[in-house]
Amino acid sequence: MSADRLSLDIALARETFGLKVREDLALEGVTAVFGPSGSGKTTLLRAIAGLETASEGRISFGETVWQDRAAGVYVAAHRRAVAYVFQDARLFSHLDVQGNLDFAAKRARKAGRSPDVDAAIAAFGIDGLLERRAVSLSGGESRRVALARAVLSCPDLMLLDEPLTGLDRAARRDILPFLKSLPEHSGCPVLYVSHDLEEVAALASAIVVMEAGRVLANGPVGEIGRSLDLGPLSEGAGPASLIEATVTRIDTDSGLMALEAGGETLLLPTAPGAREAEKLRLFIDARDVAIAVERPGPMSIRNVLPARVGRIVSSDAAADALVDLTIGSELIRAQITRHALSELKLETGQQVFALMKSVRLAGDFR
Numbered sequence: 001m002s003a004d005r006l007s008l009d010i011a012l013a014r015e016t017f018g019l020k021v022r023e024d025l026a027l028e029g030v031t032a033v034f035g036p037s038g039s040g041k042t043t044l045l046r047a048i049a050g051l052e053t054a055s056e057g058r059i060s061f062g063e064t065v066w067q068d069r070a071a072g073v074y075v076a077a078h079r080r081a082v083a084y085v086f087q088d089a090r091l092f093s094h095l096d097v098q099g100n101l102d103f104a105a106k107r108a109r110k111a112g113r114s115p116d117v118d119a120a121i122a123a124f125g126i127d128g129l130l131e132r133r134a135v136s137l138s139g140g141e142s143r144r145v146a147l148a149r150a151v152l153s154c155p156d157l158m159l160l161d162e163p164l165t166g167l168d169r170a171a172r173r174d175i176l177p178f179l180k181s182l183p184e185h186s187g188c189p190v191l192y193v194s195h196d197l198e199e200v201a202a203l204a205s206a207i208v209v210m211e212a213g214r215v216l217a218n219g220p221v222g223e224i225g226r227s228l229d230l231g232p233l234s235e236g237a238g239p240a241s242l243i244e245a246t247v248t249r250i251d252t253d254s255g256l257m258a259l260e261a262g263g264e265t266l267l268l269p270t271a272p273g274a275r276e277a278e279k280l281r282l283f284i285d286a287r288d289v290a291i292a293v294e295r296p297g298p299m300s301i302r303n304v305l306p307a308r309v310g311r312i313v314s315s316d317a318a319a320d321a322l323v324d325l326t327i328g329s330e331l332i333r334a335q336i337t338r339h340a341l342s343e344l345k346l347e348t349g350q351q352v353f354a355l356m357k358s359v360r361l362a363g364d365f366r
């Protein structure tokens with residue numbers, strides 16, 4: 001799939017909030033729009049969809065100009081080939097699932113598009129739900145129907161606003177593969193709003209980081225994860241690291257798989273369906289990383305790797321300090337007490353060992 005270019009040069013002023021975004025995004029697969037609550041993620045998505053009619057400036061997607069105030073152009077929301085999936089699915093409650101799907105397909109045909117209802121039903125595993133009323137569906141079921149319905153509108157761009165909100169961890173884990181396959185089933189790129197770093201790590205290839213109505217950074221997830229500490233921007237989560245690793249060996253006897261990350265080897269419980277040479281994203285909570293100045297003796301922790309101390313962030317106001325550790329070409333953060341920091345006399349550049357108590361696959365949600 002080639003990249004579609006979304007060019008944004010927009011501003012929107014509200015009484016207590018201002019959105020100002022000037023970015024050129026080459027969209028391919030899933031791109032996450034990530035940032036804390038109130039940073040303007042939804043407002044940005046709504047402006048792209050044509051739902052923020054007060055937005056100033058210019059928006060174009062590929063060759064199509066959706067908004068150019070200077071030229072007096074503003075394409076209405078329903079005329080933009082965009083599918084918008086909201087947090088709460090918003091199915092038609094008076095229709096059954098089949099009725100919801102048929103409605104979308106009919107509209108797409110009217111617009112000269114060719115929706116494939118059977119393919120969408122199969123892709124989202126909803127064949128057993130077709131006669132169910134929308135109101136009788138579970139949270140996870142209704143999200144899958146909403147995704148199928150969005151695909152049936154045959155959009156050029158999919159906009160998803162926190163589609164996993166309100167689902168428990170098991171339901172989120174179940175629905176992730178469907179979200180992952182969205183670009184393939186819809187044939188178009190997906191912009192995906194989330195304030196959950198782990199969700200982003202599991203799904204997105206690229207990330208647009210927002211804070212206070214501005215874009216802080218955008219680029220490949222792995223690259224941005226290394227250059228920016230995304231943890232504090234992630235709701236509910238503390239500092240964490242996101243690294244990319246390649247499966248090098250699967251050992252059926254021990255139930256462990258070996259992964260190469262930044263030139264070092266990590267051991268993890270074998271993920272269901274994992275294959276050698278597969279690239280996986282790993283998520284490491286900074287509180288699960290300890291530091292030793294000498295290689296420790298035999299111990300239960302499997303992942304003990306040589307590391308070099310990078311930036312140290314410590315303030316008198318907090319009991320904990322954050323220590324960046326370079327492991328090969330990867331960066332991992334450790335959260336340790338200031339007491340330990342001073343007792344170990346840690347300094348930037350020092351050679352240490354990182355003890356990783358828990359490393360999990362992004363999106364595993366266990």
Ligand SMILES: Nc1ncnc2c1ncn2[C@@H]1O[C@H](COP(=O)(O)OP(=O)(O)OP(=O)(O)O)[C@@H](O)[C@H]1O
Pocket residue numbers: 014015016017035036037038039040041042043044195
């Ligand atoms: N209709 C509105 N009128 C006035 N202010 C609004 C309106 N909608 C949102 N806001 C404000 O605009 C700011 C950005 O909101 P927005 O919903 O875009 O943020 P967000 O990053 O999507 O947050 P969340 O993750 O909580 O959904 C917030 O300060 C919010 O209170």
